[in-house]
Amino acid sequence: MLGGGIMLHAVETYITATLMPSIVRDIGGLPLFAWATTIYVAASVLGSTFVAVRPESVTLNRCYVIGAVLFGIGSLVCAIAPTMETVLVGRAVQGLGAGVLVALGYAFIRFVYPETLWSTASTLYAAAWGIATFLGPTIGGVFAAGSAWREAFALLIPLSALMAFCAPKLLPSGKGERVTTGTPFLQILLLVAAVIMLSFASSVEAPALRAALAGAAVIGVAAAILIERKAEARLLPAGTISTASALARVYLIMLMLLVTVCSDVYIPYFLQVLHGVTPLLSGYLVALLALGWTTAAFATASFKGRRANRAIVAGAAIEALATALLVFTLARHNPESGLLLLATATVFIFLMGFGIGMGWAHLVTHVLHLAPAGETDKASAAITTMQALGAAFGAALAGIIVNTTGLIDPGGVAGALTAAYWLYGLLALPAALAILLAVRLPHGETTAAD
Template sequence: MEQILDREDSQKTTKRAFVFGAILIGMFMAAIEGTIIATAMPSIVADLGGFSLYSWVFSIYLLMQAVTIPIYGKLADLFGRKPVYIFGVVIFMIGSILCGIATTMPMLIFFRLIQGIGAGAVQPIATTIVGDIYTMAERAKIQGYLASVWGISAIVGPALGGLFVDYLDWVWVFWINIPFGVLSLIGIIFYLHENVEKKKHSIDYLGSGLLLVSISALMLALIQGGVAWSWSSLPSFSLFALFLIGITLFLLQERRAKEPMMPLHIWKNRVIFASNLGALTTGMIMIGVISFVPTYVQGVMAQSATVAGFSLAMMSIGWPISSTIAGKVLVQLGSLKTALIGGFGLIIGTSILLLSQPAFGPVFVGVGSFFIGVGMGFTTTTYVVSIQSSVDWKVRGVATASNMFMRILGNTVGIALMGGVLNTRLSKYLEGQAGNLGQTVNLDVTNTMLDPDKRSALPTDVVHLLEEGLSISLHNVFWGLAILSIISFIFILFLPKEIRKTR
């Protein structure tokens, strides 16, 4: 659907400066939510309980965002950017308010689902509006500003989350979204004016539904398998079967859909295939670091949420710096060499996390996070530019969107996989240490370790045992990250040496 903004002939004209300001605020709101909650999660778990459900707070948000992005894109073509963007921000704000008043972990997970439904509209529609109101010559500069928003939010988010937890209350990691959302809505409602030329489009609701069902089944199997039920039990078998059937039907649907949410023909392009698989694995690494580094620093090293936030923020510092460098050297070095720098960064960073010990302190973990950020910056920049340079203009949009989708899908599957590894290993440890602990305990004992007051009330020997169990379990997660970094490196080797020049 082609969107035409009425700039000259209509009595009302779009005021680009105000609209762009509103977009920046909206994107900052959506971007900071992905990092600010990471350092608050240990405190949220300590307050609400439900450590075994820890991963769901991240995964349900990411899943709903991934599934709704292509739907919102089609709706924006049908009804205009403005109503879809407003709808997304309003739903996001409602979800944020509800998250702040959650009293149990299941409630929080459900409210995060609502928040994720809204978040799916913010980033893609904001980017589309920029494409509508600015000329080709202006977009490069504007996109630079948008990229800086993500860099700033990535740096500010973890530290701000830690400060909220230490000096205010964890509810503010959600409620901080409200003033940003209101300001963004004001700018869009009053200053964005558009005429919509309606054309008939076919929205792939069936494909979206099949993807939602299949990935949800996989997430539930990975997170609860070995904890709520055994891996060889009927629930595990049924969920994995549902995933396989759902994915098969999804692929068949994408082959027959008039306008599929994930066109399969673009995957025949070797660059897209390698870059998208790389985006999937790096997305899994990214969410693993964001989700579990704060838990390691707070639960094992007994540091504050603020310190944990700064340890995680090192990744956010390395990412934008390396992205900027990658953009400057990509043409000279080519896709392969530039991405290999990132691949080495991922391996170095995950290796440092794997070698970390409580005695090394949070700075050591921060260094590992920084190198992972470097790896993310070099690889993600190379993937996007390589894809855009390998296809013609008419399919560049859908090809780029496929890479974004795979990265979010990696986030979704990654948090479920890492959460499953953590829960399974920690459950086995606690079963084995039941005699030394004096009682049989479950995963919720970790809630005590993440609350400084409750932790200090425990006997020293019990604290040491629980620290050891959490450390062992998280190092299993770090092993998973290290393996994923090696797989990512292998995918990089399939990239071409040079950047193809396209218009």
């Protein structure tokens, strides 16, 4: 049930990415193309927050029902949508449901598994993403080939209904001690606004406007942090907004690693333009990143204490190095698809995922250990919030970098070369920062008191 909720979200993410060109050809709305992802990510932040601030009467398994129902309703709206604007409404409702389901996957760990299996449970979730990476594009490609994109969304409706029906029967209630606070509306609003402004910044052509929007996004994030520091209605667990907080460092590591790995959004484009790879093959080559994540997660699942922390540090270093080395392999003109250069770039794509996969499950375990008493739900939900923000900020920053460094002007091969060079050179830096944060993590059976 828990892996299924995460896989439902993951498969749908890749299905939609594959279907969007068919949707635009059928009902129009090309100017709104990128918003199908932006709105979904922003809504998932809201959905993950609901898990932490839900009413006391709503148990975790009932919360799961709400998430599955919302996901099904959003899928139905997308399936019958006559316009792109309606698709975006459906994507927003889907995002709310997905945020709830993914956050619950982490929140339920402490109720379903003994403590010794927490990192293993997180590894299984990574496996769900790895499987979805191959299933999603395949399913989406089958439906896109027949212009049956509505049927692809409709396929998700009975799956959502089945999961909503089974949740109260198969999942524990998840009742436990909770510290109840108000809903952090202002912090959520500022973070969602920052995501939207960065998304705008990645698509506008005027450099001055792009800089203004990016600056406004930074101000929005800074304001959210300042408000969170003093607010009674908090988005994060108590004490997290502090440079001395180990939990804050864990969240920052997660955010930095995800910002770096989301530079993969342009890998298919560079493979096609610079290396002469077909669209289908480029899709599966970038899927190797998720395969690397899953492989590393299983390889390091049994690590504990100092060994787990070393895996986090080593993983961040591998991700940073692999991303930087794409400057010398992916950012090269290889029109004949020379095997040596292409194979080397493919290895680094795999290692980007392998690096983040080495430490992710152990970072999740740190969150569960470090969460203050009564705030584990909030701490678990914040994992999903960091995932959504990392993906949104990473994709938006990637868009800003490539559009500023030549992807649009001069465009073509020359523009793609300079854009790839700057993209992977700059976005290796967040993972490098994560190394510095990771070397200071506590080890062993860590608690909030530590």
